[in-house]
Amino acid sequence: MEIDHSFTVLLVEDSMSLGALYTEYLRAEGAKVTHVNHGEDALAEMERWQPDLLVLDIKLPDMSGMDILQKVQSNYTDITVIMITAHGTIDLAVESMKSGAFDFLVKPFDAKRLSITVRNALKQRQLVNLVAKYEQSLPKANYKGFVGESLSMQAVYKTIDCVANSKASVFIVGESGTGKEVCAHAIHHAGNRRDNAFVALNCASIPKDLIESEIFGHTKGAFTGAVANRDGAASRADGGTLFLDEICEMDLELQSKLLRFIQTGIFQKVGGTKEERVDVRFVSATNRIPWEEVKHGRFREDLFYRLHVIPIELPPLRMRGKDITLLANKLLKEYNNEEGKQFKSLSSDTKKILQSYDWPGNVRQLQNIIRQVVVLNSSDIVEASMLPPQLTSTLSRTSLVQPLIGVQSTAEDNRGLTDVVSCLSSEDGKEDTGLYQTEASLSCSGEDDKIIPLWLSEKHTIEAAIKQCDGNVPKAAALLDISASTIYRKRQSWEEQQKVTS
Numbered sequence: 170m171e172i173d174h175s176f177t178v179l180l181v182e183d184s185m186s187l188g189a190l191y192t193e194y195l196r197a198e199g200a201k202v203t204h205v206n207h208g209e210d211a212l213a214e215m216e217r218w219q220p221d222l223l224v225l226d227i228k229l230p231d232m233s234g235m236d237i238l239q240k241v242q243s244n245y246t247d248i249t250v251i252m253i254t255a256h257g258t259i260d261l262a263v264e265s266m267k268s269g270a271f272d273f274l275v276k277p278f279d280a281k282r283l284s285i286t287v288r289n290a291l292k293q294r295q296l297v298n299l300v301a302k303y304e305q306s307l308p309k310a311n312y313k314g315f316v317g318e319s320l321s322m323q324a325v326y327k328t329i330d331c332v333a334n335s336k337a338s339v340f341i342v343g344e345s346g347t348g349k350e351v352c353a354h355a356i357h358h359a360g361n362r363r364d365n366a367f368v369a370l371n372c373a374s375i376p377k378d379l380i381e382s383e384i385f386g387h388t389k390g391a392f393t394g395a396v397a398n399r400d401g402a403a404s405r406a407d408g409g410t411l412f413l414d415e416i417c418e419m420d421l422e423l424q425s426k427l428l429r430f431i432q433t434g435i436f437q438k439v440g441g442t443k444e445e446r447v448d449v450r451f452v453s454a455t456n457r458i459p460w461e462e463v464k465h466g467r468f469r470e471d472l473f474y475r476l477h478v479i480p481i482e483l484p485p486l487r488m489r490g491k492d493i494t495l496l497a498n499k500l501l502k503e504y505n506n507e508e509g510k511q512f513k514s515l516s517s518d519t520k521k522i523l524q525s526y527d528w529p530g531n532v533r534q535l536q537n538i539i540r541q542v543v544v545l546n547s548s549d550i551v552e553a554s555m556l557p558p559q560l561t562s563t564l565s566r567t568s569l570v571q572p573l574i575g576v577q578s579t580a581e582d583n584r585g586l587t588d589v590v591s592c593l594s595s596e597d598g599k600e601d602t603g604l605y606q607t608e609a610s611l612s613c614s615g616e617d618d619k620i621i622p623l624w625l626s627e628k629h630t631i632e633a634a635i636k637q638c639d640g641n642v643p644k645a646a647a648l649l650d651i652s653a654s655t656i657y658r659k660r661q662s663w664e665e666q667q668k669v670t671s
């Protein structure tokens with residue numbers, strides 16, 4: 170391997186004569202050398218620039234070389250350190266190597282000895298850089314909360330890396346459960362705003378009349394219940410990131426106020442008169458097709474263009490190939506530990522089924538299924554027979570079967586939902602576990618021979634679940650393994666369907 174002959178050295182040696190001698194040796198090797206004779210001076214130099222090599226005497230007039238080594242190890246990990254020691258301090262030099270120094274030179278040493286050590290250090294640096302470069306070019310299987318090495322996910326990671334330090338607004342689209350929130354977090358944590366707040370606001374789950382105050386805050390007495398001044402998400406996200414999840418669910422009137430805020434960075438609290446200015450980076454997400462929402466007048470076009478500067482599309486899980494088994498294995502390990510089970514792997518049949526299923530609920534649905542398998546079974550291999558019927562039946566591949574149990578469900582919830590699905594069937598004719606609603610159960614109301622439209626049967630299922638959850642839509646959504654906004658959207662389309670059919 171060719172040694173790079175233009176390298177920089179910071180030499181810390183208190184003896185002026187030895188310093189001059191070593192400088193000469195190092196220059197002969199092609200180094201650009203800066204010589205200082207105090208520890209404080211060395212630290213000041215490194216605040217301004219970082220040398221490739223630090224050649225450091227262990228004994229200095231103002232501090233120990235070991236203290237400097239420690240600082241370099243925690244603050245300047247790219248600098249390679251060579252210690253200089255006298256005979257009496259060899260033990261200390263050995264200790265320094267344990268603390269991360271590359272090598273040590275025992276005084277007195279000649280030009281040849283220094284040359285060998287410096288060349289070795291440079292070779293090692295080159296190798297480390299080469300490995301880092303190679304690693305960067307490899308597909309990443311884990312990236313800031315994401316698991317997945319498919320090409321489509323690599324493209325997502327690359328975009329996140331590129332946009333992280335910019336202030337440009339990012340618009341994330343993708344089906345429910347594809348990881349839009351993970352993506353928003355990744356953008357924040359990969360960028361230079363990471364030390365400030367990441368504030369997430371779900372525009373679908375906050376009641377319409379509260380959302381303005383949630384974003385902008387309110388003053389005392391602004392409305393009934395506003396007992397004190399309160400900062401909103403905009404103030405809390407100052408210097409950081411404001412994540413507007415389910416942005417297409419936002420009320421049109423509020424959309425125009427948001428537009429003004431995005432354009433100027435200025436807003437007023439609800440009930441307030443004072444203008445406040447903040448520096449916020451916007452990341453928005455939706456599982457709708459935003460342009461369709463614009464076309465139908467539900468999402469302001471001007472707001473769309475403000476927010477949709479850098480689009481990121483999260484691919485559905487079914488399009489991510491081997492990522493499905495990668496994720497399933499990772500989840501199996503995690504839930505295994507949490508539940509104290511002994512599962513070690515997935516059988517090859519299980520892998521095939523997981524790979525070929527549609528995953529309408531994407532990663533969230535995969536999480537639920539693996540959790541169920543782990544909770545309900547005890548073995549070392551996940552066999553295909555342990556998978557819920559929706560994955561193994563042909564009918565289910567058309568997504569007619571909706572899981573009715575979610576990870577967050579409690580025993581209480583399950584009892585209620587079992588009532589909803591009181592006539593369950595299973596493919597093999599054995600008694601059903603009561604956890605899933607199959608297509609057959611949709612005709613439980615004594616209409617066995619009557620085929621009803623799919624949207625209507627779906628409506629019945631969703632409405633029954635909401636009823637069982639005492640009208641709590643987010644809770645019903647969690648148990649149905651869909652997002653609350655999906656329910657709101659479906660309600661809108663049922664109204665339209667009913668208008669058409671009445």
Ligand SMILES: Nc1ncnc2c1ncn2[C@@H]1O[C@H](COP(=O)(O)OP(=O)(O)OP(=O)(O)O)[C@@H](O)[C@H]1O
Nearest residue numbers: 315316317345346347348349350351456532533652
């Ligand atoms: N690639 C991934 N690797 C690991 N975990 C993931 C991945 N994608 C999503 N998840 C996990 O799946 C769950 C759902 O992800 P997330 O909430 O980000 O999805 P979403 O697209 O925002 O869903 P929704 O539209 O319903 O709000 C979370 O627990 C998240 O941690």
